[in-house]
Amino acid sequence: MAGAAALLLLADGRFPAGGHAHSQGAEAAVKAGRVHDAATLEEFCRGRLHTAGLTAAALAAAAAAGHDPLALDEAADARTPSPALRRTARKLGRQLMRAARATWPGPELDELAAARPQGVHQPVVLGLAARSAGLGPLEAAQAAAYDNVSGPATAAVRLLSLDPFHATAVLARLTPETDEVARRAGTAGSGAVEDLPAASAPLLEITAEQHATWPVRLFAS
Amino acid sequence: MHLDHSHTGHHPERHSASAALPDGSRRALRVGLGGPVGSGKTATVAALCRELRDRLSLAVVTNDIYTQEDAAFLLREAVLPPERIAAVETGACPHTAIRDDISANLEAIEDLETALLAKGAPLDVVLVESGGDNLTATFSKGLVDAQIFVIDVAGGDDIPRKGGPGVTTADLLVVNKTDLAPYVGSDLEGMARDAKQQRGELPVLFQSLRGEPGARPVAAWVREQFTAWTARAVATA
Incomplete structure (x- = not known):
């Protein structure tokens, strides 16, 4: 696969x-007690992957495909009812923008940073960073889908003192589904913005507000 | 943001520790304070603010491990107005936020710089306080221009001898709570000797915030750094 090393770099938790x-x-x-071991972590990650993960991955794919990132930022807002999650997504988008402009500088990243100095939704920046790294919609979707499961798994290791081998095995078991979600998102990202997936996880929205x-x-x- | 970033092969330092703001003006000197849990980082920051706030335009970024307590303490003590204090959350990894992935801290600093510039009070010095960590936690050069490592006599007088990146390489080592030395049986002369051995010519200051001269020697060191920083910024302008 062309650009495999760039994809590994972009998706690296470091x-x-x-x-x-x-x-x-x-x-x-x-x-809340819903995640307390490897099995329940897997359920959480699976739920996230097929809802928020799919939506994020499609937004990333659409940005990588060259859709207007400002329109995608609005599309992301429409898919994110929780103000807390919107704030977090833009904060992370702004931080990713900094790293992306340092690693894969390009005029499209510069333009978006100038247009939205306070950041746009992280998946949109992720897609544009992938584009700047020479990656396509599918690769952008893969990075976003993987981020949606690897982030919670890493956090669970710290929160639960979960055995890191077990947490990593959860991610390994999820790889076929992660690939499938990325494939669907990659295809959707090449289509029209208004047709992008809008799968959501209401409990994630509610608990984000509480958290x-x-x-x-x-x-x- | 860095609108004037060029793609002609320059270092990507504009994204972190570039000496100038995007408009070309001098940015604030960034001083990191790190060290083990309970060594007195927050108390030192508070004391530095009291010593320096009438001479310099200051701001503080705290890196709490799981609360906003350090920021709340500084607010409660009213060492600076609230618009000059920001808290960064570190996801259970304080050293990551100051060394391996500095993005949230850079953002907090830049937000303070921007907000205070807009109020016509550009910053001179930003103090970045790390969450309490271990002896290996140092600040990235992409985040701060100078760093202070704070240890205390009650944490064991063998810490300078043990060394580690914080003790060995920090621009200033502060040995805090010297007033406690007689009570915990710490050998201050031995600590000074060990620190000298580990650090060579790098400075070490012994400090007690319970009495004179308090944080004044450390404050004087910060002011020296600021003077040198200003001179450097003028020279490269």
Whole structure:
């Protein structure tokens, strides 16, 4: 596959774009007792992958396909009812923008950064970063889909002192589904913006609002 | 944001520690304060603010591990107005946020710089306080221009001898709570000797915030750094 190394770099959890401080809903799910071991982590990640993950991956694919990122940012807002999640998505988008402009500089990233200095939704920036790295819609969707499961898995290791081998095995078991979600998202991303998937996970939206008010927490979201 | 970023093979330093703001003006000097849990980083930051706030335009970024307590403490103590204090959340990894992935901290600093510039009060110095961590936690050069490592006599007088990146390489080592030394049996002369061995010519200051001169020596060091920073910014302008 062309650009495989660039995709590995973009999807690497060590890519310095601020993701390490976010649990993508895992902290709230752990506190509520819904995630307490590898099996329940897998259920959480699977649910996230097929809902918020699919939507994010399609937005990333659409940005990589060359759709107007500002229109995609609006499409992301329409798919994100929770103000807390919108704030988080834009914050992470802004942080990813910084890393992307340092690693794969390009005029499209510069234009978007100038148009929205406070950031756009992270999947949109992810897609544009992939485009700037020479990757296509499918690869952008793969990076976004993987981010949607690897983030919570990493957070669960810290939150639950979960065996890291078990958490990584969860991600390995999810790889066929992650690929399938990325494939669907990649195809959708090449179509019209108004036809992008709008799968959502209401519980993630609700718990994100609650989590944002906690006085004591390990993760920013 | 860095609108004047060029793609002609320059270092990507504009994204982090470039000495100038996008409009070409001098940005604030960034000083990191790191060190183990409980060594007195927040108390030192508060004392530095009290010493320096009448001479310099200051702001503080805190990196709490799981609360906003450090920021809340600084607010409660009213060492600076609220618009000069920002808290960064670190996802259970304080060293990551100051070393491996500095994006949230850079953003917090830039937001403070932008907001205060808009109010006509451009910043001179931003103090970035890390979450309490271990002896290996140091700040990235992409985040700060100078770093202070704060240890204390009650944490064990063998810490300077053990070394580690914080003790060995920080631009300033502060040995805090010297007033406690007689009570915990710490050998200050031995600590000074070990620190000298580990650090060579790099400075070490012993500090007690319970009495004179308090944080004044460390504050003087920060002011020296700021003077040098300003001179450097003029020279490269």
